[in-house]
Amino acid sequence: MALYGHIRLLSVLLGTFLSFCLPLYECKELDGYKFPVYSTELCPRNQTEWNERSSAINCTKDNGYLCFPNEKFTQLLEFCHRARFIWIQEGYCLYLRTDDSTIYSYSCSSFQSGSECHTSSFPSYDLFKYPSCTSIGNGCFLAEPSCKGIDTTTQPPETTKTIQVEIASMNANKTLENNEFANNDEMIMIPILSGVLISISFCIACIIYRRGIQFRKRHDDEEQHTERALELSQLIQTDEYDNTALVVQGISAT
Template identity: 65%
Template sequence: MELCTRFYALFFGLILFLSSSFLLNECRKLDGYEFPVYSTKSCPRNATEWNERSSAINCTEDNGYLCLPNENITQLLEFCYVFPFILIQEDICLYLSKRYSAVYSYDCNDFLYGCPNSSYVSYKLFKNPHCTSIGKGCFLAEPSCQG
């Protein structure tokens, strides 16, 4: 009986832990885009998280996962884009425009730190976290966002 009680305690503890971890990245489907777009509190920080989140919203080899700010730099969005990946030039971050449901570039040359200094592919965006670190309508690495 004691073994059974320990099993149930462990089982429910594990479920509670997993559900609280899921809520940290709670997402909500947003209207007004040409494809499903979800809000999120944070973007993946490594390849494992990137692949998990990609699978969670059913991205495929034909439509690659992205996690980017919206056009107002006020919210992080995750979605499966119309291309498998995007080649991003140096000194560029990306954002998603709602009006056209398209990804646009943002020149990050004025960032105080963290602006990518070489080209990279979108599925390695997690290696450039300053392109998804936002607050109060700006990228946190921008001088105007410091105050």
Template identity: 60%
Template sequence: MSMHNRVLLVILGTFLFTIAESNEIKRLDGYKFPVYSTPFCPRNESEWSKRSSFLNCNKTNGYTCLPNENFTELLEFCYNQPWILIEEGYCLYLQKKGSYVDSYNCRHFLHGCHNTSYQSIRIFEYPACISIGNGCFLAEPSCKSSPKTTTHHPKTENDKDDWFLVGILIGIIEPIVCFLSFVLYSNCKKRLPQI
């Protein structure tokens, strides 16, 4: 294998590793069970089921997506219950110390505080409880949004999947192109008179 082809393979491998790594979720330390940082919570039942399956949650340990205790990032995890009852006028968050779900009064929110209780598996229907930024819920009167705001609707899971597929396709096509280029180069070199 020529040096040129080796360099191309190293570049390709680095590129594919970078794409795969950027699509990986980050497991966080300090919790009693696996907890992962996520850029957004699912926005519908289909995405909820997909993330639940991805984390291997089950009927006993149900998938949950909530803010952390500082309201600075969203977390997804399989909790020790199938679902949690979210009472009227409260949002939930995950406490790191003790790894338990706690509640936050949302009655002072400008909008989005729910006036009925619901199961945590329906939290995507109440986005005010998962829209955070600057250490606060965005619906709070004192909260100022910024470019680092995390809400319930940034990039979709499908967008990440699309980029991953692009990386895979490039990983498949590039070696083929390199091989064909090498064959063409070899054939042309044989046909050209030596100078």
């Protein structure tokens, strides 16, 4: 009985320990979105964590991992996007709205010194380099001077600029696909063009060779014809000379 009691006590202690030591990145799938979206305590802070979270929610090379706040800035969300990545424009952070499952942008020009807004565009897979865009609390970005601890659970602030980035992401994905198709087309076209050029060169060489043979044959025929003509001409001249001699002899005999 004492052993059984100790086992139960250890089980309780182990359960308590695990409940406090669960990873911060434990995620839970949320309802209300058009695709799988998970809640998370923190967005990745380096490349290793980014890769781990991407694998954990089964993102692929064609469906890139993203981590943004929700539209109320009360929760961080991670999900796999239909594009490999999206471009995050300078001066803006991004968030995901629930009602239409669309990514929108939010001006970060008012962020305080030390958590400055990024001054150049960057691909979404480098988001961990700009933590001010994923550091939220009390319903706002922590880098904002107005973020004073009041939990705003209504619509996003008026400074929110709802610029959809879906077109940019689709264009980026389409550009990558077009580049891949272009590279594949080039790899396919190179041997085809080489084969065509070799075939054309071979045909031209054959035509030149055949014409050379025909020209040489014609030249030889002309030479033979000329030689025959000369021979016949000499024979004719000889016959004429012989006939003339016979005529002269006949006249003399008379």
